[in-house]
Amino acid sequence: MTTAAQRDGLVDAHGPVVVMGVSGSGKSTVGAALARHLGVPFADADDLHPPANIAKMSAGEPLTDEDRWPWLDVVGEWLAAHPEGGVMSCSALRRAYRDRLRSWAPGLRFVHLDGEASLIAMRQSAREGHFMPPTLQASQQRALEALDPDEPGVRVDVEATVEALVATVARDLNA
Numbered sequence: 001m002t003t004a005a006q007r008d009g010l011v012d013a014h015g016p017v018v019v020m021g022v023s024g025s026g027k028s029t030v031g032a033a034l035a036r037h038l039g040v041p042f043a044d045a046d047d048l049h050p051p052a053n054i055a056k057m058s059a060g061e062p063l064t065d066e067d068r069w070p071w072l073d074v075v076g077e078w079l080a081a082h083p084e085g086g087v088m089s090c091s092a093l094r095r096a097y098r099d100r101l102r103s104w105a106p107g108l109r110f111v112h113l114d115g116e117a118s119l120i121a122m123r124q125s126a127r128e129g130h131f132m133p134p135t136l137q138a139s140q141q142r143a144l145e146a147l148d149p150d151e152p153g154v155r156v157d158v159e160a161t162v163e164a165l166v167a168t169v170a171r172d173l174n175a
């Protein structure tokens with residue numbers, strides 16, 4: 001069924017989107033809210049890690065590239081299965097990881113949740129019931145490579161409220 005929003009080009013114009021950033025930047029929160037706003041499916045790459053990756057991070061050890069490639073391919077499969085639109089929250093910290101995801105979904109766009117490292121670290125530490133220990137924040141920041149100018153996507157500052165971030169991103173994606 002084609003909805004009025006699809007006919008008007010409001011829904012299927014953006015294709016799949018990855019909300020990226022370091023741990024604690026708000027990927028899960030903003031990604032889920034963005035998907036609700038756009039009326040498209042949402043998935044969280046945290047839920048797609050193999051148990052060994054979760055065990056490693058829980059023990060305070062950063063993942064290596066070798067740990068991440070198979071996980072990124074599972075994320076890429078989901079993106080490839082949602083050409084009509086979908087939001088995935090996934091750290092995608094390095095350019096090479098984003099290139100891998102784009103190989104699954106050409107035209108993929110990224111929303112980089114960026115901001116003051118101290119603010120993000122504070123939010124990550126205050127969060128309860130998550131496997132990711134605050135001690136891994138420094139390695140996340142070291143691994144992060146911001147979007148290059150040739151990478152389709154937008155960067156937003158996480159100082160803003162979740163509602164404001166969703167409104168800004170939805171506007172920029174539809175621009």
Ligand SMILES: Nc1ncnc2c1ncn2[C@@H]1O[C@H](COP(=O)(O)OP(=O)(O)O)[C@@H](O)[C@H]1O
Binds near residue numbers: 089165
């Ligand atoms: N823009 C925001 N303003 C205030 N708090 C936020 C914002 N985005 C996320 N949070 C809070 O910060 C913490 C980390 O967010 P989360 O979505 O779990 O980040 P990530 O998925 O990137 O690790 C959560 O407690 C969340 O409620």
Ligand SMILES: O=C(O)[C@H](O)[C@@H](O)[C@H](O)[C@H](O)COP(=O)(O)O
Binds near residue numbers: 023046093130
């Ligand atoms: O590539 C990585 O090192 C991990 O995927 C990491 O970046 C991710 O952030 C964790 O899954 C923790 O989950 P949160 O980001 O939700 O804290």
